[in-house]
Amino acid sequence: xxxxxxxxxxxxxxxxxxxxxxxxxxxxxxxxxxxxxxxxxxxxxxxxxxxxxxxxxxxxxxxxxxxxxxxxxxxxxxxxxxxxxxxxxxxxxxxxxxxxxxxxxxxxxxxxxxxxxx
Amino acid sequence: xxxxxxxxxxxxxxxxxxxxxxxxxxxxxxxxxxxxxxxxxxxxxxxxxxxxxxxxxxxxxxxxxxxxxxxxxxxxxxxxxxxxxxxxxxxxxxxxxxxxxxxxxxxxxxxxxxxxxxxxxxxxxxxxxxxxxxxxxxxxxxxxxxxxxxxxxxxxxxxxxxxxxxxxxxxxxxxxxxxxxxxxxxxxxxxxxxxxxxxxxxxxxxxxxxxxxxxxxxxxxxxxxxxxxxxxxxxxxxxxxxxxxxxxxxxxxxxxxxxxxxxxxxxxxxxxxxxxxxxxxxxxxxxxxxxxxxxxxxxxxxxxxxxxxxxxxxxxxxxxxxxxxxxxxxxxxxxxxxxxxxxxxxxxxxxxxxxxxxxxxxxxxxxxxxxxxxxxxxxx
Numbered sequence: 178x179x180x181x182x183x184x185x186x187x188x189x190x191x192x193x194x195x196x197x198x199x200x201x202x203x204x205x206x207x208x209x210x211x212x213x214x215x216x217x218x219x220x221x222x223x224x225x226x227x228x229x230x231x232x233x234x235x236x237x238x239x240x241x242x243x244x245x246x247x248x249x250x251x252x253x254x255x256x257x258x259x260x261x262x263x264x265x266x267x268x269x270x271x272x273x274x275x276x277x278x279x280x281x282x283x284x285x286x287x288x289x290x291x292x293x294x295x
Numbered sequence: 296x297x298x299x300x301x302x303x304x305x306x307x308x309x310x311x312x313x314x315x316x317x318x319x320x321x322x323x324x325x326x327x328x329x330x331x332x333x334x335x336x337x338x339x340x341x342x343x344x345x346x347x348x349x350x351x352x353x354x355x356x357x358x359x360x361x362x363x364x365x366x367x368x369x370x371x372x373x374x375x376x377x378x379x380x381x382x383x384x385x386x387x388x389x390x391x392x393x394x395x396x397x398x399x400x401x402x403x404x405x406x407x408x409x410x411x412x413x414x415x416x417x418x419x420x421x422x423x424x425x426x427x428x429x430x431x432x433x434x435x436x437x438x439x440x441x442x443x444x445x446x447x448x449x450x451x452x453x454x455x456x457x458x459x460x461x462x463x464x465x466x467x468x469x470x471x472x473x474x475x476x477x478x479x480x481x482x483x484x485x486x487x488x489x490x491x492x493x494x495x496x497x498x499x500x501x502x503x504x505x506x507x508x509x510x511x512x513x514x515x516x517x518x519x520x521x522x523x524x525x526x527x528x529x530x531x532x533x534x535x536x537x538x539x540x541x542x543x544x545x546x547x548x549x550x551x552x553x554x555x556x557x558x559x560x561x562x563x564x565x566x567x568x569x570x571x572x573x574x575x576x577x578x579x580x581x582x583x584x585x586x587x588x589x590x591x592x593x594x595x596x597x598x599x600x601x602x603x604x605x606x607x608x609x610x611x612x613x614x615x616x617x618x619x620x621x622x623x624x625x626x627x628x629x630x631x632x633x634x635x636x637x638x639x640x641x642x643x644x645x646x647x648x649x650x651x652x653x654x655x656x657x658x659x660x661x662x663x664x665x666x667x668x669x670x671x672x673x674x675x
Contacts (some may be wrong), residue, residue, distance in 0.1 A: 178445045261447035262397060263455070285444050 179216070179286040180265040182255040187278035188248050204272050209255065212268070217256035224250035249280070256286070307660060386411060387495040390488065394463040397448045402437035403466045404473075412470075412484040412493075422473060422481055434552050463492070464505050464561065465593075471509050474663050476520050491546065497641065503551035504562030510544030511568035513537075525665040541572045559568045563588045578608035596623050599632060611639040627656035631666060638673060647673055 194202065210218050227243040227250075241249050252274065259265040262283070269281045366520045393406040405423070408414045414422075420430035440446070451459040471485035489506040496502045516534035519526060526532075548569055551562045558566060570577055585601035598621055606614035617637045623629045634649030650670045657663045 180444075261445040261449075262395070263447050263449070263451065266397075267455075283444075 178259060178261070178264075178265075179288075180257050181284045181286055182256070182257060182269050182272065183251055183282040183284065184272060184274045185249040185252045185280045186252040186274040188250075190274070190277040190279060197295055202273055206253075207267070209271060211239060214268070215255050216256045216258050218254060220253040223252075232267065240247075245256070254277075296590055304553055314410060359594050384495065386491055388450055390491070391450055391459060392441060392448045394459075394466045395441075396459070396462055397444065397446060398437050398440060400466070400469070400664060402433055402470055403462070405430060405434055406486070407466050408481075411488060414480075414484065414490060418480075460496070460499060460501070463503060467492070468505060468509075468561075470510075474509060476659060477523075479516060482509070482516065485509055486513060498554065500551040500554040501559045503547045503554065503563045504565045506654060507544045507547035507565035508561055508568055510540050510547060511565060511572055514544065514572065515542040520661065525661045527665075533574065536572070541569075544572075545569055558587075559587060560591055563591070576607070578604050584609055595623050596626070596628075599623065599626075599629060602636075603632060606636055607631055608641065611636050615640065624630050625654060625656055627658065627662075632655065634669070638669070643673055 191199070191202070206220070209215060216281050224243040227241075229240050229244045231238045231240070231243060255272070256266075257265055257268050259268065262285075267285055269275070269283050275281055297575065312351065354538070389410055390407060392483075393410055394403045398406065401423070405419050408419050408422075409606075416430050416434060417427050419434075442646070450456075467485050467488045470481055470488070474482035474485065481668070486509055487503075490511050492502045493506045494498075496670045514537040515528070515535075517537070518531040518533070521532075521535075544565070546563045548562070551565065552558065555562075563584055567581055567588075570581050570584070582604035583602055585597055585604055587595045589601060598617065602614040604615040605617060618629070618633050621629065625674060630649045631653035634646045634653055637643075637646035637649055647670065650666055650673070654663060654666045654670070657666060
């Protein structure tokens with residue numbers, strides 16, 4: 178089973194980190210990514226770098242900023258191959274964003290059969 | 296076993312029903328034929344055969360759950376010395392899946408009753424005062440989540456166990472509390488679950504504490520409601536208390552205390568229930584135990600109970616002072632308790648107002664009648 182771990186850092190939780198602390202934090206994320214069960218992942222640029230596109234009446238609307246009007250913005254994700262939800266939860270609990278006051282949403286991926294994927 | 300059946304049948308819903316049937320058959324056959332060499336394999340085979348039978352017959356599964364209720368492989372209530380059995384082992388895995396924190400608490404409760412208690416969806420809906428359709432949706436959503444997100448059918452690893460066990464105990468206690476005042480069948484389900492846990496997790500003091508608490512409180516079931524009327528503890532006919540069950544409760548409490556002398560919240564509540572089962576209740580001691588529980592839980596409901604104990608110990612004025620510090624919103628037992636205390640200190644007008652407030656908040660006819668009797672008593 179593949180699980181997406183959608184990481185929502187607490188807004189501002191990375192502000193004011195010293196260089197050493199920032200390096201240590203990055204290393205922590207890299208270590209999780211290096212786990213052989215971790216088959217994907219990305220660190221997204223901040224929400225104010227986002228551009229959102231929506232369907233409009235006569236043409237698509239392109240706007241500045243993230244889709245949801247929420248304080249918390251998706252900051253990145255991992256994709257983990259795990260036997261069951263408990264294993265996935267254990268991995269998710271080691272994601273630093275949790276410790277720093279943010280949250281991680283765990284969603285299983287829809288299993289796409291190989292024929293359909295090609 | 297359920298996990299293996301899910302593998303074979305690929306459908307949690309269906310596998311669960313088949314497993315229940317296999318348990319029912321085992322309960323019926325094993326005493327007659329003796330336990331098979333490999334009970335799990337036997338149960339899986341039986342469950343699969345049954346499932347195939349079922350597919351052939353295209354019958355509804357509804358009526359079969361009744362089988363399990365009638366022939367549950369649960370020990371009888373008169374012995375606490377339970378024997379190990381593979382069946383209970385698998386049921387333990389099932390309860391940890393049903394009470395997984397990834398499911399909403401209402402769903403945990405409903406699933407546990409459905410999968411382990413053998414209650415029908417309609418019965419669960421009635422017990423929790425929701426429409427059948429609502430309960431059906433709640434259950435199927437929870438089952439879908441177990442399946443889609445691969446919630447495991449397993450006893451959690453040691454480092455996860457304390458938190459996960461607390462969730463299981465909370466669900467069992469919720470079911471037990473939902474039995475008040477007149478849904479005895481839920482108390483029976485909760486007690487059976489409590490025994491299952493005590494059997495399978497015999498080293499966990501809080502498991503014994505919860506079982507003790509439920510046994511002791513349930514021992515008053517017949518005295519608490521007589522002809523549909525609620526009878527307060529002080530007015531109960533003690534000959535209607537189940538004294539054998541009180542002994543069982545105390546044995547379970549002793550077991551908990553032997554495992555760990557510094558009591559957790561369930562053990563503390565069981566100790567209080569044990570004191571309250573005495574002919575002459577030591578209310579000072581009860582108040583003291585509530586104080587410890589208060590420190591542990593920080594719950595205003597516990598404070599309310601401590602106030603009752605203080606009043607029973609002969610200090611209604613002091614009890615009122617404690618109660619007047621509480622912020623419990625519209626918690627219905629706050630005005631009724633306050634009213635009773637006001638009555639005792641002779642503040643009848645305020646007592647009447649508080650009883651009337653309690654009457655507006657009460658949720659069952661039996662409660663309303665008890666409060667009305669108190670109100671009538673005031674006018675005399």
